Amino acid sequence: MLWFLLTTGACNLKCRYCGGSFNPAHSPWRPRASAREVAGFISKIDASPVVFFYGGEPLVNPSYVLEVMEALGGAKFGIQTNGTLVKRLPPEAWRRFSTVLLSIDGPRELTDFNRGNGVYDRVLEALRWLKHEVNCKCKVIARMAVTRESRLYRDVTHLLSLGFDAVHWQLNVIWTDEWGPREFLKWAEESYLPDVERLRDLFLSEAERGRVLGIIPFLGIYRALLIRPYDWVPCGAGKYAYAINTDGRVLHCPIAVSEKWANAGHIKIGITNGVRLKDKCLICEYRHVCGGRCLYTHYEDFWGEEGFDAVCHVTKKTIRILEEALPYIFQLIKDGVIRREDIDYDPLLDSTEVIP
Template sequence: MLWLLFTTGACNLRCSYCGGSFEPHVVPWRITYENNKLKQLIERDEDATVIFYGGEPLLNPGFIIWTMNNVKARRFGIQTNGTLVSLLPRDYWRRMDVVLLSIDGREKVTDTNRGRGVYRAVFNAFNYLRSIGVKRIIARMTVTELTDIYEDVTHLLNIGFNYVHWQLNVVWTDKWNIKTWADGNYLPGIRKLVDLFLRRAEEGKVFGIVPILGILNAYLFKPYEGPPCGAGYRAVAVSTDGRVLACPIAVREDWSVLGHINTGFKLMNIQLPEMCMKCEYKPYCGGRCLYAIMEGEKYWGRDGVLAVDYVTRETIKAVLSIAPRIKELINNGVIKTEDIAYDPILDSTEVIP
């Protein structure tokens, strides 16, 4: 199972789509529970992947160090904005199985969204981590109206990121006309990425474009039983106050509270909306996003949810258009099954943006 551990509710950035730190009464800025309770809970899971989360997790490096020294887990990783990598000793970086760096693509896009100089700081962090032997580094994008998905994803792959994944800036943010933007910008870019993925696959190379890989995996191997991120049924978040949450962005919602580290917790039985249950793309989407399922109409209304659903369906259709050919390439030995196999839970990535 995936364990997302909040180290703090504080953040040193104030990105345009996020707003920065959580209020301390919502997600405390320091751990308020007994560390050994966390150790006991996680070690009941023999297949635990622990990903440090925030806020900005590197604002509390002591907790990261304690956890990596004392908690037995199969894999460790971190989701970080990449500006404070010097706060964690290099030996702990080398022990990380996966590092996700938040970067929105090209320099102008990243700095406009995240703040002047952030792109350069993340680029330097990437080079440093690679130089000390971190093998698996993933670009973690937020896609806004500024994004050119083809240009920004290929930019990050060309830098050398092993994988790129992204989330659309929808539902939890102010409403904007995503359908018009998607038809004119995003979806044509998605189709170009799909074409690029296929061309490279025919040459024997599998690009680490997570949404494409994730949808292909549902086609080739096993469909998703719920949102591909695993929220609530294969993944939980532990807040700094000890609450065990179904979704790491649902820190205020009662439905997200599965229990507490002092008393234990119970995983959710994910109930997808009727429109998802009847949808032909359910095996590849799994409902897309638990938070959007539970809260989407409250923020964006029915028409907004349907607009996002349209973008999701068109994205899946684009990937499925190459799925039979990818299967052929595997069967013919051009690409290996193990190169295409991808479980987003192990990396805490998003398959359906």
């Protein structure tokens, strides 16, 4: 199983689309549960846990990260970080990580506009340090937030050119007031979906040369279409993945620290509550590919049904764009140009959502 472990509710940045730290009333900035208590709870449930450090910004509290890594010696570790505090952990700790997600949105002007002046350069410094000085063998993933200012093809290809092993993105929709459903749909038709198609063509041309690009939404969707369909939201929230908040509560979703529906239990009593998807997702023809997209959106209707349907529309179009190339991907695997395992991407090992 995948476990998100919040080390703090605090963040040292305040990004435009995020707002920064959690309210300490909902996610205390110092953990109330010891590393040993958390490790004991996880070990009772899961013999082979995948543990991702989360926040806030998890490296605001590096000592807790180290304590958990010592207490859970047999786990596979990962981290989602903004990349500005990476030197707070020693190189030997970084060498134990299997996956590192660094938040960066694209070129310097876009990243700094969203995340603060100088953040782009600090993230690239972190990338170089991890790969060339620390010699971390981990997969380093660029984690993008896609906003109105984003240009998907430009931003993804830029990040891949910098040396990231893979790129994942999430659309800034549903919980934002940046735009509404109709504005989002207009932007998607004019900019985003054409760029999905351009990226697909790039993905195919590289695959024909035997190189599978680390474009995570494509890998996750092709895995569902060709190898193993999803029976739940791809990130696993509430079924195959849980978060442990700094107050000891177990959450169905790591961003839902204040929402009552997300309370799955507590490390002192176990997991006691379940969740479900909307009926429209249970009967959807793309459920095996999308899985329901995002558990949080099933419970928090900030955009209402119109907004939920708008994002669903874009998701279906994205899947159809990739479906068009399915025969080519299948043939490349059959001919041995690319390997089946190159497409068999498991989001639970990287803590990614797959469906943007």
